[in-house]
Amino acid sequence: MTNRDAISSALDALRLHKLRSALTMLGIIIGVGAVIAMVAVGGGAREQVVAQIRSLGSNLLIVTPGNVTAGGVRMGAGAASSLTDEDAAAIMAEIPGVQVTAPNMRGTGQIVAGGMNWSSAVFGIDAGWFEARDWDVEFGRAFEPEEIARGAQVVILGQTVARNLFGGIDPVGQELRIRNVPLRIVGVMARKGQTTWGTDQDDVAFVPLNTARQRVLGRNLANARAVGSIYVKVLEGENISLVEDEVKTLLRQRHRLQPGQEDDFSIRNLADIAATREASARTLALLLAAVAGVSLAVGGIGIMNIMLVSVTERTREIGLRLALGARQWDILRQFLFEATGLAAIGGAIGVMLGVGAAYLISNAAGWPLLIEPASIVLAVVFSGLVGVFFGWYPAHRASKLDPIEALRHT
DSSP: OOHHHHHHHHHHHHHHHOOOOOOHHHHHHHHHHHHHHHHHHHHHHHHHHHHHHHHHHSSSEEEEEEEOTTTEEOTTTOSSOOHHHHHHHHHHHHTTTTEEEEEEEEEEEEEEEEEEEEEEEEEEOOOHHHHTTOOOOEEEEEOOOOHHHTOOSSSEOHHEEEEEEEEHOOOOEEEEEETTTTEEEEEEEEOOOOOSSSOTTTTTEEHHHHHIIISSSSOSSTTTBSSEEEEEOTTTTTTTHHHHHHHHHHHHHHHHOOOOOOOOOOEEEEHHHHHHHHHOOOOOOHHHHHHHHHEEEEEEEHHHHHHHHHHHHHHHHHHHHHTTOOHHHHHHHHHHHHHHHHHHHHHHHHHOOOOOOOHHHHHTTTTOOOOOOOHHHHHHHHHHHHHHHHHHHHHHHHOOOOHHHHHHHH
């Protein structure tokens, strides 16, 4: 018997028992489909997390004010007015690994343009903000250094604000009011999207830092030079954790904090956050793939069970083949091809269903779809190996039957 004859015989046996073959393949179909779908969805979720973290700015440290204690009562993080734009300048000047610093302050305000109005976040920024955040102006221009220095009444809008106030009209050159302060629009930012915690980064308006202090948001009464936070972008290739330690040491010196005294600021390392969230997404994807692997194993056991039943049902046929001169290897090969065929066909159907399920899940969740060809090849090959592994024992048992005893079987 040639391999072609063995394959043809195996396919004929599968066609004779269509329902049984379909039910046997079901476990493999579900397992392979789950592997493809979960790996694709998990990869897409991981890419979304990385993209969201990257949208905040790469190699970024965020320095925020710490707590303040008054009368023995700790007021919580951000209560102190401990950071100033002089701190940002010192970090830039004294720490070699820093690419740029961006002191800023944040508030909210009602923005009015013509007959439209929109409540949005308002940021006071300096020239380093756009470089620190890796954020470009799509229409118009960024602030001029002279506008930042003198606190000019100009504003740059995020796309959400521009869309809600002006619709499809180009807002560059038009005027609006924030907290009744008239400002001229000089630019509109490129789309940034949501953060990992769901905040719309495009729902924002930017004004020069001095403009925010003097006119829009107001000065901090405790410290006229205070800022809400300082973004510190680290040079590519530098050790961001080492730069973080240097920033901490410098700020403690500038704020005259004694050894053992609590920091009056805090530092968030976005690289650590990105690594943690990406690791979490990867772990979830591996967990889901492991569950899918269990489904494949269950499907393999189903193949073994059905093949053992098939050997029992076809004992006389096996005896007849052996009596007519078939070798044990021919019988083994025939049943092994049959088991592998069940697994391979189930794997192919599972791939199609898995890709479809991944597409539907990614659309429903709003995640990017990331289907790696390697995962498809691996799933199909693994399903075939499942067929070989679980089909070997029934095939071996069939090949070892005694022809005389097999012919007597009823």
